[in-house]
């Protein structure tokens with residue numbers, strides 16, 4: 753009897769985590785954490801680089817350089833280590849899908 757409860761809880765837990773990963777807004781929600789410095793939707797209005805429209809591979813490569821220390825940073829070396837590879841992939845997809853301001857409109 754007890755084993756069934758444990759197995760049921762496990763299955764439920766897996767189902768829930770699967771639903772979380774499939775949330776279509778997850779990338780946008782995670783990317784909101786970058787907006788404070790890189791601008792809403794990745795269109796920076798300050799001195800920070802715009803991320804809107806940046807190709808996925810380029811963004812992930814930059815993050816990798818920050819993580820490894822290959823590229824010197826004031827803050828991004830810390831921020832880049834605060835996300836899992838899965839989360840960064842979602843963030844990269846989100847910014848790649850954004851239109852750069854002043855671009856084709």
Ligand code: HEC
Pocket residue numbers: 782783785786787788789790800801803811814815824825826827828829831835843
């Ligand atoms: C506290 C402000 C801040 C936040 C939050 C922030 N960044 Fe940055 N970002 C910077 C600064 C400043 C730089 C320039 C490098 C440095 O000094 O760290 C930078 C550089 C970058 C670059 C390199 C741009 C280029 O073309 O060279 C990328 C890519 C990047 N950030 C992605 C992100 C992502 C993705 C997030 C959210 C997960 C994020 N940043 C959150 C401040 C921030």
